[in-house]
Amino acid sequence: MKRVIMICEGPTEQAFAKTNLQIPLLHKNIILHPSLIKASRGGIVKWVKLKEQIEVTLKAEPDAYVTTFIDYYGMYAKYEFPGWAAAHNIADKNDRITALEQAMLNDITPDLQRRFIPYLQLHEFEGLLFNDIEVIYSQIPAPEIVGKEELEKTFADYANPEMINSGKDTAPSRRLKRIIRGYNKVVYGDILAEAIGLTRIRAKSPRFNSWLKTIEKL
Numbered sequence: 001m002k003r004v005i006m007i008c009e010g011p012t013e014q015a016f017a018k019t020n021l022q023i024p025l026l027h028k029n030i031i032l033h034p035s036l037i038k039a040s041r042g043g044i045v046k047w048v049k050l051k052e053q054i055e056v057t058l059k060a061e062p063d064a065y066v067t068t069f070i071d072y073y074g075m076y077a078k079y080e081f082p083g084w085a086a087a088h089n090i091a092d093k094n095d096r097i098t099a100l101e102q103a104m105l106n107d108i109t110p111d112l113q114r115r116f117i118p119y120l121q122l123h124e125f126e127g128l129l130f131n132d133i134e135v136i137y138s139q140i141p142a143p144e145i146v147g148k149e150e151l152e153k154t155f156a157d158y159a160n161p162e163m164i165n166s167g168k169d170t171a172p173s174r175r176l177k178r179i180i181r182g183y184n185k186v187v188y189g190d191i192l193a194e195a196i197g198l199t200r201i202r203a204k205s206p207r208f209n210s211w212l213k214t215i216e217k218l
Contacts, residue, residue, distance in 0.1 A: 002218045003064040004117075005057055006034045007050070010042035012185045013069045013125050019190055020198050021212075028216045034069075044074055047081040051107060058112040065218060067117040067211075068104075071124035072097055073166040073173075082107040093163070094207065097122050119211045122162045126172035126185070128201050128208060129192045130154055130161040139195045140180055140188075147179035162205045 004025070008014040017034035025032045036042060039049040050068075057066050077084055083103025090096040097120050104118040121127070129136075133155045137145070145151065154175055158164050164172045177183045193201065202209040 001029050001031055003031045003033065003061070004215055004218070005061065005064055005066050006032060007053060007057075007066065007068050007070075008034050008036055009044060009070040009125075010036065010185075012189045013071075013121075015186050015190050016125065016193050017069060020193050020201075024198055025215065030215060030218060037070075044070065044079060046079050047104075047107075054116060055109055055112060058108075058115055065115045065117060065215075067215065068119050069125075070120055072100075072120045072122050073124035073171050075120075093122055097207070117211070117214055122207055123164060123166040124172055126176055126189065127161045127164045128205055129176070129189060129196070130158065130164060130172060131196045131200055131204050135192060135195045139191055144181045145179060146181045147175075150175060151179045160204065160206065162207055 006017055006021075008017060014034045014036055017032065022032045022034075037045055037050060038053050039045045054066050054068075058064070075081065081100060081104065083100055083106075087096050087099040087103065090099055101118040101120055105113055105116060108116050133151065136151065154164065161172075164170070164175070168174070173185065176188070180188060202212060
């Protein structure tokens with residue numbers, strides 16, 4: 001059995017990992033331990049703090065792997081992630097995130113790099129929930145869906161939910177807050193993700209799927 005410690009940006013990602021990833025990965029002989037960024041207990045921090053947690057964990061757990069589950073949305077230059085300026089000269093968002101992930105890996109102490117799997121969610125976790133509009137209609141009471149027009153337009157505009165952009169007002173989580181009255185990130189995220197199912201999430205979200213394949217290959 002392989003052990004993977006997943007450092008999650010916040011409670012939403014941690015809850016998703018516990019509910020939707022632990023059992024499927026256990027069937028692949030992988031024990032998943034979702035944890036939070038210690039310096040914030042929920043929320044992005046400067047790279048130096050995250051790097052410290054990654055390296056301390058890898059040193060303390062010599063037989064375990066460490067991965068991250070962090071949203072690209074909400075990351076700014078002030079967090080001083082490696083390769084930030086160079087990556088933002090890359091127009092294609094997928095290639096930009098890949099460059100940032102590679103820079104994160106390269107900045108880890110060389111003898112620990114083999115057990116570190118950097119992952120940034122493009123653009124944020126909530127994008128994965130825009131997978132099947134019928135699931136949203138079936139799981140959320142009709143009176144609570146106050147942004148039906150925006151919901152349907154989002155599905156029409158984005159075949160790949162990972163590409164829903166990271167604008168201040170157009171990021172996936174911002175859309176859901178307008179679409180669903182009383183939207184709660186952790187509660188609704190858990191409900192919708194479980195109803196969609198991991199298979200369908202992976203089928204429509206290629207970067208997310210590629211990350212899980214990397215973990216499964218361990």
